[in-house]
Amino acid sequence: MSLNLLILGSGSALPTLNSNQTAQVLETESEVYLIDCGEATQIELRRHKVRVQRLNHIFISHLHGDHFFGLVGLLSTMHLLGRQKTVHIHGPQGLEEIVRIQFRNAGSHLSYEMKFHTITKGDELIHEDKYVKVTSLELNHRIQTFGFLFEEQPKPRKLIPEALAKYKIPNYARKSITQGEDYVDPDGKTVKNALLSTDPEPSRRYAYCSDTAFYEPLIQRIENVDLLYHESTFLDADIERAKATYHSTAKDAARVANLAGVGKLLLGHFSNRYKNREGFLQEARPIFLESHIAEEGERYSF
Ligand SMILES: [Zn+2]
């Protein structure tokens, strides 16, 4: 099964009728992960039929409001719906204080536990479960900001049915063969794993990088990822504005994608000063052909 990325918001600071602040959902076989939570996120989750109670892990990149103004509302809805299960919230220093102060002053006692995991630096394993490993990525923005690298856990090796029959491999030994072990029969004779199984499907990798100026050290961290979301708030004509606010242009994002050799680039976090988004593709594609606009409501499988 592939991974799915659902874009809920790909605009920047100012929400409009046509675009939402940043939020997206990464869907694996049975877990869903929310990445950033701008205003309107819970409405968009509803619109795209992602049940809020399925969210167990929320990742917040930084404390600019367009990346977390929807969080308290979402957490409150989980409570109103009677949630019992703990919610894990991964984000920078300060997020826990902001969220708790709101509930405390409202006299709210949530029906479930919020567990905050403070991210303090890049290159840190911040979450691991049966499906994925998540590592923080250091970005270059006006305040401390982290990207996230999601990597699927290694998949089981594929058994070769004819070989299993030929070497009379009993059922109980099959699982260990999918994990790479040789088979040793009751007489002590070994059958090499390579005769019984083939390499697993490659594990897919997704890198989320918003908000950031062009940042050279990022490139090696995200080398060869299957899918990269990189912000491109501005077009080249506004490069001075991009530099002053520590944001990227479409060209910056395409350069990162090109140098990192990624499979596909999704551009997002667009400034509302631009009436249409064609310009972003026109600037990015000559540098990195597989550049695409992160369309709200679209699911990207990889
Ligand atoms: Zn932003």
Ligand SMILES: [Zn+2]
């Ligand atoms: Zn920001």
